Structures are given as C-alpha cells and as structure tokens.
Amino acid sequence: MYKLLTHNDLDGVGCGILAKLAFGKEVKVRYNSVASLNREIEFFLEHDNSDTFLFIMDLSPNKENEQRLDNFYHAKGKIQLLDHHKTALHLNDYEWGYVLVEDNQGKLTSATSLFYKYLVKHRLLEPKDSIAEFVELVRQYDTWEWEKNENHQAHSLNSLFFLVSIDDFEEKMIDRLQTSEHFVFDELEKTLLNMEEDKIERYIRRKKREIVQSRVGAYITGIVYAESYHSELGNELGKEYPHLDYIAIIIMGGKRISLRTIHDHIDVSEIAGYFGGGGHQKASGCTLTEEAYNQYVVETFHLEPIQEDAKRNRYNLKQSSFGSLFKNRNDDIFLIYQKDEKNWMIEKNKSGMEQTFTNFDECERFLKRNYEAWLVRDDLFVEYLMNEVQKR
Numbered sequence: 001m002y003k004l005l006t007h008n009d010l011d012g013v014g015c016g017i018l019a020k021l022a023f024g025k026e027v028k029v030r031y032n033s034v035a036s037l038n039r040e041i042e043f044f045l046e047h048d049n050s051d052t053f054l055f056i057m058d059l060s061p062n063k064e065n066e067q068r069l070d071n072f073y074h075a076k077g078k079i080q081l082l083d084h085h086k087t088a089l090h091l092n093d094y095e096w097g098y099v100l101v102e103d104n105q106g107k108l109t110s111a112t113s114l115f116y117k118y119l120v121k122h123r124l125l126e127p128k129d130s131i132a133e134f135v136e137l138v139r140q141y142d143t144w145e146w147e148k149n150e151n152h153q154a155h156s157l158n159s160l161f162f163l164v165s166i167d168d169f170e171e172k173m174i175d176r177l178q179t180s181e182h183f184v185f186d187e188l189e190k191t192l193l194n195m196e197e198d199k200i201e202r203y204i205r206r207k208k209r210e211i212v213q214s215r216v217g218a219y220i221t222g223i224v225y226a227e228s229y230h231s232e233l234g235n236e237l238g239k240e241y242p243h244l245d246y247i248a249i250i251i252m253g254g255k256r257i258s259l260r261t262i263h264d265h266i267d268v269s270e271i272a273g274y275f276g277g278g279g280h281q282k283a284s285g286c287t288l289t290e291e292a293y294n295q296y297v298v299e300t301f302h303l304e305p306i307q308e309d310a311k312r313n314r315y316n317l318k319q320s321s322f323g324s325l326f327k328n329r330n331d332d333i334f335l336i337y338q339k340d341e342k343n344w345m346i347e348k349n350k351s352g353m354e355q356t357f358t359n360f361d362e363c364e365r366f367l368k369r370n371y372e373a374w375l376v377r378d379d380l381f382v383e384y385l386m387n388e389v390q391k392r
C-alpha cells in the first residue's frame with residue numbers, strides 16, 4: 001500500500017492524480033492545507049500499517065514531525081518527500097527528503113514535475129504524451145512561467161481546477177490522461193473557462209480600487225482583502241503598482257496571508273518565514289497570527305485605498321516634456337520634469353526638492369512610495385499651467 005499526503009492546490013492535486021495513475025487502488029491520497037499536514041503525519045505514524053510507503057509532496061512537516069519521520073525511516077519505514085519550495089531545502093539533509101527548486105537545465109520545478117520524473121525513473125509509471133503535457137501545464141502554472149510563455153492553457157487548467165471539486169477534477173483528469181493521446185479541454189470546458197476569465201478580470205479590477213499602501217517593517221506594502229484568485233491578483237496588483245515592494249493578500253475567513261512580489265530583489269518567503277510561514281521567493285504565505293493581524297490589519301484599517309493614476313489623459317502624461325503633474329491626499333502638488341540630459345527633478349508645491357533622479361520612473365517611484373501621489377486628470381493639469389502662464 002501507498003499513502004500520499006499532498007497539498008490541496010493544483011500542483012499538489014497533480015501529484016495525487018499521478019499517484020492514482022501509477023498505483024490505482026493501492027494508494028490512499030489525502031489533500032492538505034499547509035496547516036493540516038502535521039496532523040496527517042501524526043495520524044499516519046500512529047495508525048497506519050508500518051509497511052505502507054508514505055509519500056509527502058509539495059509541503060513540509062514541522063520540526064517535531066521531521067524527527068518522527070526520520071525515526072520511522074530508520075526503523076525501516078518507507079518515506080519519500082518531494083518538494084520544490086526554497087524554505088524546505090533543509091529537508092535534503094534526510095535520506096528520505098528530496099527538495100529541488102531548479103533543475104540542472106535551470107528550469108523551475110514543481111512537485112508534480114518532480115513526482116512524474118520520480119515515478120518514471122522507478123518504473124512505476126509508463127511515460128505518455130498526454131501525462132507529460134498535463135505535468136508541464138501544472139509546472140508552468142505553479143512556477144508562474146506560463147505568463148512569460150503566454151501559455152494560457154496552463155492558466156485555464158488552474159481555473160478549471162477551481163470550478164469543480166477536487167474529486168471531480170481528479171476523476172476527469174485521470175480519465176482524460178488514460179484515454180487521450182494529448183491533453184486538451186473539451187468544448188463545454190472552453191466555454192466555461194472563457195466566462196471564468198472574464199469574471200477574474202472583473203474581480204481584479206475591483207481589488208485595484210481597494211488596495212491600501214503602508215510601510216510594514218522595512219517594506220512598502222500593498223494590502224488587500226481577498227478570498228480568491230490570489231496568484232492572479234498578486235501578479236496584477238504588483239504590475240499595476242510596481243512601486244510597492246510586495247502585495248499582502250489577507251484571507252480573513254481562513255486567517256491566512258498570501259504574499260506576492262513581482263520584484264527580483266524582494267524575497268517574500270523570508271517575510272512569511274518571520275511569521276512562521278514559508279514558500280517561494282515570489283509567492284509565499286503564512287498564518288494571520290496576532291502579530292501579523294496587528295501589523296497588516298489593525299494598523300492599516302483606517303487607510304484610504306491607493307488612488308489610481310488618471311488613465312484617459314491627453315496632456316498630463318508620464319515622461320512628458322511639459323512635466324507630469326501629481327498630487328496627494330494632503331493636496332500637495334508635485335511636478336516631475338526633466339532638467340537636463342542626465343537629471344530628472346521633482347517640484348513639490350512649486351519649489352524644487354533636493355533629490356535628483358536619472359529617469360522619470362525613479363521620480364515616480366519616489367513620489368508614490370513617500371507621498372502616495374497619483375497622476376492628476378487633464379483638467380487639473382491645464383488649470384495648473386494656466387496659473388503658471390498668468391503669473392509671468
């Protein structure tokens with residue numbers, strides 16, 4: 001017998017699907033949240049048959065269970081843990097742990113891709129095109145490589161995963177991978193997925209108007225409340241407000257926080273680690289502890305959402321040679337302009353600030369991080385210019 005404890009996201013469920021393809025009725029699969037894994041491990045060690053081969057995928061046990069698992073392993077128990085989270089790398093110290101973030105060709109891994117390799121290598125699963133294609137879609141979604149590759153099929157697979165129950169998804173996929181040569185969506189799924197994409201877009205648009213900005217520790221953070229579509233949301237908000245170091249998505253119902261960044265120089269797994277969580281450099285999560293609740297919720301609850309830049313301007317444009325006019329909630333007026341070849345400057349309420357910058361983007365970043373200023377609408381800009389002209 002085999003038992004598989006895995007994550008309840010697409011990558012984790014991908015592992016469950018592979019296990020059922022390989023072992024059929026010989027495997028028991030349990031899908032877990034990050035929090036429930038340790039209970040499942042303890043249950044396994046106390047109640048399951050010691051001959052059962054235990055797989056753990058996409059999740060890491062706590063310190064105590066690490067030790068219990070190692071004792072079980074040395075008492076001739078069979079365990080294999082496969083993971084790709086940076087914060088799980090220490091598990092490589094155990095003979096039963098294998099954690100790989102990036103393969104030898106520099107490709108990011110996922111639990112499903114590691115497990116597929118493992119099963120094929122140990123001749124537990126016959127390789128097949130449809131399965132390899134499914135595994136690659138899961139990997140691209142989980143590592144967010146799909147966006148760079150514009151592989152929308154990978155994104156659709158995750159959307160389908162959330163449209164149906166885990167059981168239904170599992171059954172559908174197992175049947176498809178067994179019977180088809182290639183992995184494709186059927187017509188009904190395509191229709192549903194188009195509707196779902198529209199819905200996600202509308203949801204994200206609304207959240208763009210709800211996000212607040214605050215300094216949390218050393219970072220300028222975007223904070224938003226959302227129950228769904230965390231990865232999509234984190235990515236879109238990050239791109240919309242690149243001056244923010246990272247986005248904290250507060251899941252009140254689940255008492256959790258998802259952390260996302262689009263920046264290479266920020267490591268959100270470290271921030272999550274501080275609150276007892278973990279994950280990847282650009283995507284991680286932690287429990288909404290008392291301390292995190294105070295920092296992210298209590299301290300920021302009174303804040304007004306970030307004001308969006310005017311989007312339909314014809315005159316007050318970013319990088320314009322006339323200058324670009326911004327304002328903040330205190331009614332301070334900022335003008336960004338190019339002083340000469342090498343220098344960009346900011347005027348605050350018509351007097352020059354001391355800082356100089358090498359390009360427009362740096363000025364804008366500075367303004368948004370320190371003053372939460374936004375690009376004003378054309379009418380205000382025109383009024384400003386008229387006043388300037390009159391004074392001369």
Ligand SMILES: [Mn+2]
Nearest residue numbers: 011058111142
């Ligand atoms: Mn994963």
